[in-house]
Amino acid sequence: MIKVENLSKAFGSKLAVNDLSFAVERGEVLGFLGPNGAGKSTTMRMVTGFIPPTAGKISVGGFDMLENPIPGKRLIGYLPENAPGYADMTVHGFLNFSAELRGIQGGARKQAVNRAVELCFLENVLYQTIETLSKGYKHRTCLAQSLIHDPDVLILDEPTDGLDPNQKHEVRNLIKRMGENKAIVFSTHILEEVEAVCSRVIIIDRGRIVANGTPQELKARSEMAGAVLVRASGVAAAALKAQIGAMSGVKTVEILKDGEGGIEVRAFPDKSKINGSLTRNIAELAVQQKWQLDEIHTEEGRLDEVFRAITLPDTVKGH
């Protein structure tokens, strides 16, 4: 549904987006990750037709967004960053206005507004003006606006920003549910959100795509992925470390905790030499050595670690 080819955007001499290409099909939820100033919002603004790109091609639903943007715009629901809204309008008036601009008339409009109000839980503030809304409600109002025409394509710039934990949960579920038959792109700084709802993740840094894959694939890139955490008692930390470290297929072992509440170590596998499951091997060793095992599990890898590893050098160097 969304196809972006070699997209670039320069502000003056500064390249905010640098040769970006990606595609999103119906049934996919694509998560945009990246440090502040990476170019996520700029990319979304170009896809929705708000700002023209310096170079590249964008098509939405097969319609070229540069030559003839109106048919493409009809398919898109867009939640801009900071969720703008007309300060002096009521929530109801604002949603009605959006529906009208989307060409929804009469009874259908009433239904569309009611549906959006329900989806975003706005019943209590329906006749309040937008300037008097709390941040979260303002955000939800703008989200409702993007859903009003039940669009095939959704572009959401930080949709859960400013929402309380319950609402974050609701919005994630909503995105996930809608993702089954729409093409959705959303940006976020909350990594667990990505794991919860995305079918694919793109990490952008300084205008370039630096990683692209499913959340699982990205997590597997983590150093932590495949490491085994062992919590035990009745044995000295140093002995535990030495004995696990001597096993074949173990690269290093680090002591995480050594004190009253027991000891905790983490063993990193040597991925080239591993034979069988490291976790199972360690568990067998524990039985042999009569350690009292309190916990043993395989780490999945963590997205925040991958994110940092990929983007940190740049952030530290500055722009």
Next chain:
Amino acid sequence: MNAWTNIKTIMKRELGGYFTSPIAYVFLVIFLLLTGFFTFTVGNFFERGEASLVSFFTWHPWLYLFLVPAAGMRLWSEERRLGTMELLLTMPITTWQAIVGKFLASWLFLALALALTFPVALTVNYLGDPDNGVIVSGYVGSLLLAGSYLSISCMTSALTRNQVISFIVSVMICLFLILAGYTPVTDLLVRWANPVVVDIIAAFSVMTHFEGFQRGVLDIRDTVFFASVIGFALFTTGVIIRNQRAG
């Protein structure tokens, strides 16, 4: 016809925006008070002893100089300040539809303000026997004048998110459009410049073109002038908005 539907939707919202805040009412009251003040006090409406609205219309270019930019300054600067421009321009409408819709809404509002001065016309009909054709022509001219100022305010409000700056720049441009053909200024200019040059400059002034309407002399060229100012200013608004989006 789709375009017209979009324009109407934008107009409706914009007009609603005037009336949900006190701005509209304050504006209307000030407008009516000032027209009354200028017509009856400064303009010597009664002392003139003639059944016409000359003393009413004469002041309009000056009155509008401040009132019209006040009504138009928020048109686009507010959209930029709130960030709603991003919503509006990613809707399935063209930038032109948005510009025209906003402009027409404000113009309609000014037309309403102007229409509320009807007691002046009634008074003059009650007191004497005026030429009502001249009065209608005066109203048409006044409306076109207001539209020209408004289109300029529309343009300056697209330039900045700051309404005060938008107001000041717009007043300056409108002031120029007045002074270029204001008799005391042109009289001064002919002392230094070739009268032909002065005439050319004066041809760009709203004063020159509003004059005929006040006297009831309808000249197609005057109408074309006001229409071109509006067309040019709205076109420039579109160019400004496009350039801003390009960054």
